[in-house]
Amino acid sequence: MMKQSASIFRLSKEERWPALVVLVYLLLLESMAVHYGWLRFARADGDIHSLLIDRFHVSGFDAWTYEIMTCWSPAYDIYRHPLIAFFLYPGYLLNQGLTWCFGCNVCVVLMGVVNVFCGGYALIFLRRVLRQVIGLSSADSNLLTFFFMSLGYVMLTFCVPDHFCMSLMLLLLTLWISGRQLREGRPMRVGTTVWLFILTAGVSLNNGLKILLAALFVNGRRFFRLRFLTFGVVVPVLLLGLFTVAEYQMFEQPRVDARMAAAQKQRREHRRQLEARIKDTLPVKDSMLLAKAVKAVLRKEAHEQYRRNHAKTGIPFQNTGLLSWTNKSTDRRSAFVENFMGESMVFHRSRLLEDVLRSRPEIVRYSSPWPYVAVALVGLLCVLGIALGRKDRFFWLVLSFFATDVVLHLVLGFGISEVYIMAAHWIYVLPLTMAFLLRGGRLRWLWRSVVGLLSLAFFVWNARLLTGYLLS
Known part of the structure; x- marks a missing residue:
């Protein structure tokens, strides 16, 4: 080993x-x-x-x-x-x-x-x-x-x-x-699958699925053999899951309990103050009327708090469990053009590297058409690469990795407000797809020239802006 x-x-x-x-x-x-x-x-x-x-x-x-x-x-x-x-x-x-x-x-x-x-x-x-x-x-x-x-x-x-x-x-x-x-x-052997899964999923759990996809593409039908499914898939997934639950109970649950206790105490104190304030405004000292008035104010405050919480992150499909991380309200077309593709490749000079949870708007647009042209050109090169690589099994493995991120971010909306920070999980797909365009064909010299010019333009633009930001 x-x-x-x-x-x-x-x-x-x-x-x-x-x-x-x-x-x-x-x-x-x-x-x-x-x-x-x-x-x-x-x-x-x-x-x-x-x-x-x-x-x-x-x-x-x-x-x-x-x-x-x-x-x-x-x-x-x-x-x-x-x-x-x-x-x-x-x-x-x-x-x-x-x-x-x-x-x-x-x-x-x-x-x-x-x-x-x-x-x-x-x-x-x-x-x-x-x-x-x-x-x-x-x-x-x-x-x-x-x-x-x-x-x-x-x-x-x-x-x-x-x-x-x-x-x-x-x-x-x-x-x-x-x-x-x-x-x-x-x-792909069981041992290789297990250590790749533990390392990758241990850093970011959703990427563990990509290791299993890699094993599926490499092994084909052998992936479904009882020995491989048991020791290469089920056992490591269960062990990591059990370890994660135990880790949460040991380190995070006490902090969660303390925060919940503090929040409940704060809510009780807020309700007591609210009752005292509303009680002085009621013409009749009626406990049912007081309770109804307090409930109405608390409902309005909860709605305002919910609106503030999701003003930047969007409205989730459901507000419970894992679905609370989703987003159904953000416009997918704008997010794809400006955030998923655009910002991942070419920094927006306006609102440079600001945090969407602080001051950056959810969607920032380029002030010039040239970044859109450059991003569209990369997209065209990738489409041509897809056409040439469509019969290659490895190519479909690469696209399967990309598909998991598309579903996670663009369909379910996980992190879509700042999806560009997750670019490292998928953006290698661009050069790997374009590679099939450079592997052969009469126009290879043209594609090399286009890729070279795009690389120089991206490097100069992004390096200048990043240097100015980090050294300011």
């Missing part, structure tokens, strides 16, 4: 120069991210949670990894990100030692190291998929990797101390492993 893991991260001779370029690119990005975080959190201690809420404002991203490395706890939503805190526990121990030695919190630097590692190998794995699985030339693989590096929320994913950079690396690792197995006609 250790030998296999080492071979995954060993660079071939051909990969060394591209890896050096990637390293320089990531170090430049991380230096700006560390500058942004160091000014705000170098002196942070155990009370870092409130500081993160007040001072970290980069789009809709969270910086809870800083809290995990400062005062270890499962800072993320446990049911959605069950194992992140445990994966970062060594970073917490190292930060404790370095803080004791140097007298300042170095969680910003440590998370930068994590992002350089994960981001670097995410780009290496992407290049391997292009080169070894799809079969592009070295030059074309480098070109599409550069195109990926030029996209706005790819750059930002490598900067921010959120979990998305880890997810991106694990998803591209999965595509590389499963793609090679498809090409070589080898099945």
Whole structure:
């Protein structure tokens, strides 16, 4: 197992120069991210949670990894990100030692190291998929990797101390492993499926489904054999589920109970004050009339609070359970053009990287037609790539990954108000789809030119805006 893991991260001779370029690119990005975080959190201690809420404002991203490395706890939503805190526990121990030695919190630097590692190998794995699985030339693989590096929320994913950079690396690792197995006609073993599922679902639970999709595409009918279904699917899903429930009961349930008790106490006090205020305005001292008046005021207050809560996040399909995370009210066409595709690739200069839960409108439009032209051109290249790759089994595996995010975000509306921050979960589909366009054909020189020009335009635009924001 250790030998296999080492071979995954060993660079071939051909990969060394591209890896050096990637390293320089990531170090430049991380230096700006560390500058942004160091000014705000170098002196942070155990009370870092409130500081993160007040001072970290980069789009809709969270910086809870800083809290995990400062005062270890499962800072993320446990049911959605069950194992992140445990994966970062060594970073917490190292930060404790370095803080004791140097007298300042170095969680910003440590998370930068994590992002350089994960981001670097995410780009290496992407290049391997292009080169070894799809079969592009070295030059074309480098070109599409550069195109990926030029996209706005790819750059930002490598900067921010959120979990998305880890997810991106694990998803591209999965595509590389499963793609090679498809090409070589080898099945995905139970052990490979289990460790990929635990790592990927542990970082972001919804991505665990993509590991099972990869196993299904690679194994075909063998996926449904009793042994594989039992030990490769059911057992790891149940174990992770049971662990997550136990983790929630141990760490989060006491905090939930305390918040509920405080909220109930506040509601009782508010009701008592409301009754006293309304009682003085009633012409007749009637308890039933008082109760009716209080109930009407409380109902109106609840409605106003509900409207404020969903003013930015939209109206859910139901306000209970997992469906409370959905959104049925946001206009899907505008969200697809401006948020899902547009902002993910090209930063909006207006309201640059503002948080939709604070000051950014749900929909922001470009002031110039050129970003729309560029995004539409990328869409056209992808459509042409789909036409050429439609008979390729690996291509359909890539599209199945994309389909899960389309259903989650555009159909159910999960996070649709700020869907661009989840771009790392799907945006690799763009270069992988365009790769089939560069794999052959008489017009390959034309497609290379278009991709090259788009990459340069995206890189210059996004890098200039991102640099100005992080260094301001």
